[in-house]
Amino acid sequence: MKALIMAAGRGTRISRYLDGRPKCTVSLGKEALIHYTVRTLKACGVEQIALVLGYQGQTIRQVLADQDVQFYENPFFDVTNSIASAWFAREFIRDDEMLIMNGDVFLEESLMRQILDRHAPAPLLFADESRREEADYKLCYREGKLLLYGKELKGDQITGEYVGVARINQSFLPVFCKQMEQMILHQEHGVWWENVLYSLSGQTDILVRDVQGQFWAEVDYIEDYQRIMKFVQAGK
Numbered sequence: 104m105k106a107l108i109m110a111a112g113r114g115t116r117i118s119r120y121l122d123g124r125p126k127c128t129v130s131l132g133k134e135a136l137i138h139y140t141v142r143t144l145k146a147c148g149v150e151q152i153a154l155v156l157g158y159q160g161q162t163i164r165q166v167l168a169d170q171d172v173q174f175y176e177n178p179f180f181d182v183t184n185s186i187a188s189a190w191f192a193r194e195f196i197r198d199d200e201m202l203i204m205n206g207d208v209f210l211e212e213s214l215m216r217q218i219l220d221r222h223a224p225a226p227l228l229f230a231d232e233s234r235r236e237e238a239d240y241k242l243c244y245r246e247g248k249l250l251l252y253g254k255e256l257k258g259d260q261i262t263g264e265y266v267g268v269a270r271i272n273q274s275f276l277p278v279f280c281k282q283m284e285q286m287i288l289h290q291e292h293g294v295w296w297e298n299v300l301y302s303l304s305g306q307t308d309i310l311v312r313d314v315q316g317q318f319w320a321e322v323d324y325i326e327d328y329q330r331i332m333k334f335v336q337a338g339k
Contacts, residue, residue: 188296197277267319282299
C-alpha cells in the first residue's frame with residue numbers, strides 16, 4: 104500500500120487565519136496536521152508516502168524534515184487544481200494499491216486504520232452519512248455505488264459528505280492513469296483529482312463506504328479547525 108497526499112493548494116477560504124502558511128500545516132498542539140497524517144499513516148503500516156507540493160512547499164518540507172517521504176512539485180498550483188498535482192506524481196501512482204487523500208483532511212487514527220483495512224475490487228471513496236445538508240461536497244450512492252456527486256446536490260440526492268480520501272485498487276491504476284492523462288491532454292487541469300474517478304463512474308463501478316461515527320474534518324473554514332482542536336484536546 105502506498106499513500107499520496109495532495110498538499111499543493113493555497114487554501115483561500117481559511118488563509119486569513121493562517122498568516123500565509125499552507126493549511127495542512129495548522130497546529131494540532133504538539134505537531135502540525137500534515138506531520139500527524141504522515142506519522143499516523145506510518146503507524147498504520149504504510150511504508151511509501153509521497154506528497155505533492157506547490158504553495159509554500161518549503162514550509163511543508165521543513166515540517167516533515169524528520170519523516171522519510173517523497174516529494175513532487177506542482178509548479179502551476181496557482182492556475183491548476185489537484186488533478187495536475189496527481190499528474191506530476193504519476194510515476195508514484197503505479198505498482199501497488201494507492202491511498203490518495205487531500206492534505207487538509209484530519210482523520211482520527213482508528214478511522215485511518217479502518218480505511219486502510221477496507222479492501223475492495225474497485226475504486227473506493229469514503230463518505231459520512233451523518234453529514235448531509237451541511238456537507239461541503241456531496242455524494243449520492245445506492246447499494247454502495249456512486250451515482251451523483253457535487254456541491255449542488257439537494258435533499259434525497261445526498262447520501263453523505265465526501266471525506267477527501269480514496270483507495271484505488273492496483274488493477275484499476277492503469278485505467279485511472281490513462282483517464283488522468285486524457286483529461287490533462289484535453290486541458291482539464293482545473294478540476295480535482297477525484298474528477299478522474301467521477302468521470303469514470305458511468306463506465307465502471309466506483310464504490311462508496313460510510314464512515315459515520317468516526318471523527319474526521321477537512322480544514323476549509325476556521326470552524327473546521329476549531330472542531331478538530333476540540334476533538335484533539337478532548338483526547339489529551
